[in-house]
Amino acid sequence: xxxxxxxxxxxxxxxxxxxxxxxxxxxxxxxxxxxxxxxxxxxxxxxxxxxxxxxxxxxxxxxxxxxxxxxxxxxxxxxxxxxxxxxxxxxxxxxxxxxxxxxxxxxxxxxxxxxxxxxxxxxxxxxxxxxxxxxxxxxxxxxxxxxxxxxxxxxxxxxxxxxxxxxxxxxxxxxxxxxxxxxxxxxxxxxxxxxxxxxxx
Numbered sequence: 438x439x440x441x442x443x444x445x446x447x448x449x450x451x452x453x454x455x456x457x458x459x460x461x462x463x464x465x466x467x468x469x470x471x472x473x474x475x476x477x478x479x480x481x482x483x484x485x486x487x488x489x490x491x492x493x494x495x496x497x498x499x500x501x502x503x504x505x506x507x508x509x510x511x512x513x514x515x516x517x518x519x520x521x522x523x524x525x526x527x528x529x530x531x532x533x534x535x536x537x538x539x540x541x542x543x544x545x546x547x548x549x550x551x552x553x554x555x556x557x558x559x560x561x562x563x564x565x566x567x568x569x570x571x572x573x574x575x576x577x578x579x580x581x582x583x584x585x586x587x588x589x590x591x592x593x594x595x596x597x598x599x600x601x602x603x604x605x606x607x608x609x610x611x612x613x614x615x616x617x618x619x620x621x622x623x624x625x626x627x628x629x630x631x632x633x634x635x636x637x638x
Contacts, residue, residue, distance in 0.1 A: 471496035558618040560609040560633070561601065563590055571618055578602065591622050
């Protein structure tokens with residue numbers, strides 16, 4: 438009975454901890470964003486009507502609006518060029534570039550733009566025969582009249598990995614969405630299904 442109670446407690450703990458931590462992170466994030474932008478909104482509102490006090494949530498709405506504007510700006514050609522130039526400038530700043538590049542790599546790993554170049558999920562023998570790794574097909578090339586699949590195999594989450602050129606017949610295609618494969622890699626394999634989707638050569 439003691440062992441059963443202990444296992445039940447541990448199971449409940451593993452269920453509650455992710456819920457509490459995720460809620461706490463969300464609350465902290467919204468508080469930071471609200472505290473960052475709400476003074477600007479309050480100042481603007483008081484100019485229009487001095488009798489109006491603090492309006493909760495205005496900082497969050499302002500932050501979300503700024504994120505949308507920046508996202509729209511970054512998706513057009515001019516904005517992309519400006520952001521690329523800004524990125525090069527930041528990478529020349531000592532110390533700060535180390536922090537910036539690390540954070541940027543982490544955010545790029547979860548970016549939906551990063552998965553658009555991944556055409557499909559494949560299984561390849563890597564790094565040696567008999568050992569398989571999940572990879573992403575990024576294209577197809579020809580070598581001496583033979584079709585070769587270009588496969589990117591992440592070795593450190595998504596932002597570091599190896600580019601392999603593998604004969605087409607040796608690539609096993611998995612019936613798996615790219616997003617699911619990304620979750621498996623980011624979680625260190627914890628999110629792996631019990632059975633891989635039916636592979637097709």
